[in-house]
Amino acid sequence: xxxxxxxxxxxxxxxxxxxxxxxxxxxxxxxxxxxxxxxxxxxxxxxxxxxxxxxxxxxxxxxxxxxxxxxxxxxxxxxxxxxxxxxxxxxxxxxxxxxxxx
Amino acid sequence: xxxxxxxxxxxxxxxxxxxxxxxxxxxxxxxxxxxxxxxxxxxxxxxxxxxxxxxxxxxxxxxxxxxxxxxxxxxxxxxxxxxxxxxxxxxxxxxxxxxxxxxxxxxxxxxxxxxxxxxxxxxxxxxxxxxxxxxxxxx
Numbered sequence: 001x002x003x004x005x006x007x008x009x010x011x012x013x014x015x016x017x018x019x020x021x022x023x024x025x026x027x028x029x030x031x032x033x034x035x036x037x038x039x040x041x042x043x044x045x046x047x048x049x050x051x052x053x054x055x056x057x058x059x060x061x062x063x064x065x066x067x068x069x070x071x072x073x074x075x076x077x078x079x080x081x082x083x084x085x086x087x088x089x090x091x092x093x094x095x096x097x098x099x100x101x102x
Numbered sequence: 103x104x105x106x107x108x109x110x111x112x113x114x115x116x117x118x119x120x121x122x123x124x125x126x127x128x129x130x131x132x133x134x135x136x137x138x139x140x141x142x143x144x145x146x147x148x149x150x151x152x153x154x155x156x157x158x159x160x161x162x163x164x165x166x167x168x169x170x171x172x173x174x175x176x177x178x179x180x181x182x183x184x185x186x187x188x189x190x191x192x193x194x195x196x197x198x199x200x201x202x203x204x205x206x207x208x209x210x211x212x213x214x215x216x217x218x219x220x221x222x223x224x225x226x227x228x229x230x231x232x233x234x235x236x237x238x239x240x241x
Binding site: 019021022023025029053055056057059060061063064083084087088091092 | 115116118119122136137140143144147148151154155205206207209210212213216217
């Protein structure tokens with residue numbers, strides 16, 4: 001699991017690479033928390049192009065960070081989901097809160 | 103063709119990826135599509151994570167993964183001897199979680215049900231839980 005980010009203006013783009021399951025969830029949560037706390041972005045975009053696997057533990061992490069960002073007035077988006085992750089987002093209804101952008 | 107396998111491993115998070123990769127490798131004998139393999143990996147990951155997080159509350163124990171192939175039907179059984187589920191119907195409700203924080207989505211069983219043809223859960227409080235899932239591989 002590897003996370004990197006770039007900031008442009010008020011938008012932080014976070015690239016999550018590898019597998020997001022219960023094993024890696026704590027690390028991903030901590031990294032996202034750090035980015036939100038230190039960069040204070042008004043928009044956070046999760047680029048999932050290189051995320052090879054995700055299960056419902058990942059849903060829990062993304063939802064919890066979405067709520068954190070929302071409390072501080074920010075918004076979160078996702079982009080470049082692979083077929084499996086897209087299916088998981090549809091099944092779980094996650095697209096209702098995390099909008100997909102191009 | 104008929105084939106069976108049995109795998110027992112420690113209930114620690116390092117073994118979540120191990121379990122789903124083993125399940126995918128065994129299922130490969132049925133010539134599944136990439137999507138079908140992804141469905142199996144995700145469903146196995148959900149059930150194994152439930153054993154680690156809920157049954158054993160991350161204090162260890164053993165998880166048993168059994169799989170069988172009969173023609174193009176795959177049966178997956180994941181069992182533990184953890185604390186068991188008090189109310190299975192409630193546990194299988196979407197968004198239900200016993201976690202008091204914000205970290206668990208409560209979507210594990212829902213995801214299993216959506217990706218597999220059938221999911222059956224048997225559990226006894228204090229004795230453990232068995233999840234039985236079936237999927238027919240179209241290829």
